[in-house]
Amino acid sequence: MDPIKGLHHVTAVARDPQRNVDFYRNVLGQRLVKRTVNFDSPDTYHFYFADETGSPGSVLTFFAWPNMRRGVRGNGETNSVAYNIPVGSIPFWKDRLKQNGITTGTIENRFNQNVLPFTDPDGMNLELVEVETLPTIQHWEDGPIPREYALHGFHSVTLWVDEAEPTASLLTEGMGYRFAGAEEDRQRFKGDTNELGHIVDVIERPQKMPAGFGAGSIHHIAFRVPSDGEQVKYQSVLNEAGFRVSPVMDRSYFHSIYFREQGGVLFEIATDTPGFMTDEPKDLLGMKLKLPPWVEPNRDEIEASLLPLTLKPIEKASNS
Numbered sequence: 001m002d003p004i005k006g007l008h009h010v011t012a013v014a015r016d017p018q019r020n021v022d023f024y025r026n027v028l029g030q031r032l033v034k035r036t037v038n039f040d041s042p043d044t045y046h047f048y049f050a051d052e053t054g055s056p057g058s059v060l061t062f063f064a065w066p067n068m069r070r071g072v073r074g075n076g077e078t079n080s081v082a083y084n085i086p087v088g089s090i091p092f093w094k095d096r097l098k099q100n101g102i103t104t105g106t107i108e109n110r111f112n113q114n115v116l117p118f119t120d121p122d123g124m125n126l127e128l129v130e131v132e133t134l135p136t137i138q139h140w141e142d143g144p145i146p147r148e149y150a151l152h153g154f155h156s157v158t159l160w161v162d163e164a165e166p167t168a169s170l171l172t173e174g175m176g177y178r179f180a181g182a183e184e185d186r187q188r189f190k191g192d193t194n195e196l197g198h199i200v201d202v203i204e205r206p207q208k209m210p211a212g213f214g215a216g217s218i219h220h221i222a223f224r225v226p227s228d229g230e231q232v233k234y235q236s237v238l239n240e241a242g243f244r245v246s247p248v249m250d251r252s253y254f255h256s257i258y259f260r261e262q263g264g265v266l267f268e269i270a271t272d273t274p275g276f277m278t279d280e281p282k283d284l285l286g287m288k289l290k291l292p293p294w295v296e297p298n299r300d301e302i303e304a305s306l307l308p309l310t311l312k313p314i315e316k317a318s319n320s
Contacts, residue, residue, distance in 0.1 A: 001230065001233045001234065001237065002176070002225075002226075002230060003175065003176020003177070003191065003192070004175045004176050004177065004191050004223045004224065004225065004269075005191050005192040005195040005198065005224055006056075006057050006154075006191045006192060006195040006196055006197040006198035006199075006223070006224060007056075007057050007154050007157065007196070007197030007198075007221060007222065007223060007224065008056045008057065008059065008197075008222040008223060008224035008254065008268075008269075008270040008272070009048070009056070009059035009060065009061055009221075009222045009270065010059070010060050010061070010078070010081050010154070010157060010218060010220075010221050010222070011060075011061045011062070011063065011218070011219045011220050011221075011222070011268075012060065012061070012062055012063075012081075012122075012124055012216070012217065012218045012219055013062065013063050013064075013065060013068060013071065013122070013213075013214065013215050013216065013217050013219055014062045014063070014064050014065075014120075014121075014122050014215060014216075015064070015065065015066055015067075015068055015122055015215045016064070016066065016121075017045045017047070017064035017066075017306075017307055017309055018307070018308075018309060018310065019121050020047060020062055020064060020121070020122070021047060021309060021311070022312060023100075023120055023121055024047075024049040024060065024062075024120075025049065025143075025311070026144060026312055026314065026315070027096070027097070027100045027102075027144075028049075028145075028151060029140065029143040029144045029145030029150055029151065029317075030049035030050060030051075030058075030060065030140075030143075030151065031049065031050060031051065031052055031054075031140040031143060031285065031286065032047060032048070032049055032285075032286035032311070033048050033049070033050045033052075033053070033054040033059075033276050033285045033286050034046075034047070034048035034054070034253065034276050034280075034285065034286055034290060035047060035048075035286050035287075035288065035289050035290065035309070036048075036252070036289065036290045036291065036292075037289075037291060037295070037302060037306075038063050039249075039251060039252075039292055039295075041063075042291070042295045042298070042302050043302060043305040043306070044063055044064060044065055044306075045062075045063070045064040045306060045307075045309075046061060046062070046063055046064075047061060047062045047064065048060075048061045048253075048276065048286075049061070049062075050276075051137040051138045051139065051140060051153060052137075052138040052139060052140040052141070052282075053138045053275075053276065053277070053282060053285070054253075054275065054276035054277075054285070055137060055138055055153065055196065056196065056224045056270075056272050057135075057153045057154050057195060057196025057197035057198075057224065058137055058151075058153035058154065058196055058197075060081065060154075063219065064307075065215065066307065068214050068215040069214045069215065070122075070123060070214050070215050070216060071123065071211070071212060071213055071214030071215055071216045071217030072209075072211060072212030072214065073125070073160070073211060074160065074208065074209045074210045074211035074212060075160050075161055075162050075205055075208050075209065075210050075211060075263070075264070076160070076161065076162075076210050076211050076263055076264025076265060077159075077160060077211035077213075077217065077218060077264070077265060078157050078158070078159055078160075078218040078220075078221050078265055079125055079158045079159065079160045079203070079218075080117075080124075080125035080126065080127055080157070080158045080218075081124075081125070081126060081127070081154065081156075081157050081158075081218065082115070082126070082127035082128070082129050082154065082155040082156045082157070082158070083126070083127070083128055083129065083151040083152070083153065083154060083155055084129060084131045084134055084135060084151065084152040084153055084154070084155045084196075085128045085129065085130055085131070085149065085150075085151060085152065086130065086131070086134060086148060086149065086150075086152070087114075087130045087131065087132055088130070089128075089130065089148070089149040090107060090114055090116050090128065090130060092149045092317075093116060093128055093149070094116065096317060097118055102118055102119075102120075102121075103118065104116055104117065104118040105117035105118060110129075110183065110186075111181065111183060111188060113129050113130055113131065114129070114130040115127050115128070115129050115130075116128040116129075119216070120216070122215045122216035123215070123216035124216040124217070124218065125158075127155070128151070129155040129156070131152070131155065134152045135152055135153055135194070135195065135196045137150075137152050137153050137196070142314065143314060144314050144315055144316055144317050145317055146316075146317065149317070152196075153196035153197060154196055154197030155197070155199060156188075156197070156199035156200065156201055157197075157199075157200055157201070157218075157221050158186075158201040158202075158203060159200065159201065159202045159203065159263065159265050160203050160205055160208075160211070161202060161203070161204060161205070161262075161263030161264070161265070162204070162205065162206055162207065162208070162263065163204060163206065163262075163263065164187055164202045164203075164204035164263075166261070166262035166263065167202050167261055167262060167263045167265070168187060168189065168202060170261050170262065171189045171200060171202075172189065174237065174238065174241060175191075175223065175234075176191065177189040177190060177191050177200065178190055180199075185203050185204050185205070186201050186202070186203050187201065187202045187203075187204075188200075188201050189201075189202065202263075210264070219266065220258065220265075220266035220267065220268050221265070221266075221267060221268065222256070222267075222268035222269065222270040223267065223268070223269050223270070224269075224270060224271075224272055225269055225270070225271055225272070226271070226272050226273075227271060227272075227273065228248075228255055228271055228273075230271075231248065231255060231257060231269055231270075231271055232248070234257070234269050235248070235257050235269075238259055243259040243260075243261075244259060244260075245257050245258070245259045246258040246259065250292075251270070252274075252278070252279070252290075252292050253274065253275060253276050253278060254270040254271045254272070254273070254274070254275075255270065255271045256268050256269070256270050256271075257269050286311075287311070289303065289306075
């Protein structure tokens with residue numbers, strides 16, 4: 001069984017689907033590579049934002065639940081997701097976010113890297129991390145952000161838990177991560193350093209309030225494996241270790257298994273294949289509502305239940 005290389009995707013919750021698309025596509029410059037529905041609740045949008053082709057490790061997805069209450073940050077949840085950005089680009093992003101009504105936090109230095117924190121329109125915690133050696137992505141040339149400032153896939157996720165040791169043990173002994181250091185109450189674990197999203201940070205917060213799930217919450221984080229066979233190996237080993245792992249679920253663009261780690265955070269293991277171009281060509285990714293075959297007969301009813309969505313024209317940001 002091969003070690004986990006890094007993240008496949010992260011899934012969160014938004015309320016207003018139009019606002020969500022406007023922010024991640026038109027402000028942050030992430031391509032909407034897939035417009036579909038929540039397969040378990042097909043009257044709800046499921047959006048996928050990523051680099052140009054939806055490379056594993058660049059994919060942030062959202063369930064859009066208009067009536068969802070606001071989430072509350074706390075233990076037992078992924079607290080934040082961070083993106084890689086080029087060194088020296090924080091001033092560009094501070095200005096761009098300010099122009100779009102987003103207040104940024106104080107720049108931090110973490111593991112010798114500059115970090116710009118902020119929240120999205122639903123209150124989800126995001127971070128931009130300046131990285132010297134950027135991982136390879138498929139830059140969306142038709143997007144609004146010049147390549148020299150663009151987001152380069154995931155840098156890391158941060159988990160909040162009551163006790164770090166059980167989560168750390170799962171990452172290192174069960175998933176192939178290695179301990180890479182600590183700063184104050186933050187422990188860092190790394191997968192394959194050549195891959196996107198290879199860092200998981202764990203913050204221990206004894207006896208702090210548990211998270212309250214809602215809009216702005218991160219629903220789960222998904223780790224990548226290359227094939228169905230490798231996924232089944234993980235399913236077997238995790239079940240033997242006492243985790244209650246779900247059956248394999250067909251998500252059209254990947255196959256998934258789910259389980260909660262000891263700290264309460266929902267983990268998924270997803271396959272790299274078949275990918276987002278299985279039902280759309282590269283040039284048309286995200287342009288139309290795509291439905292899995294088993295709900296396609298209900299298309300008219302589903303489309304009538306969804307709020308209208310407009311892909312607004314792209315305005316190129318200045319690179320000066």
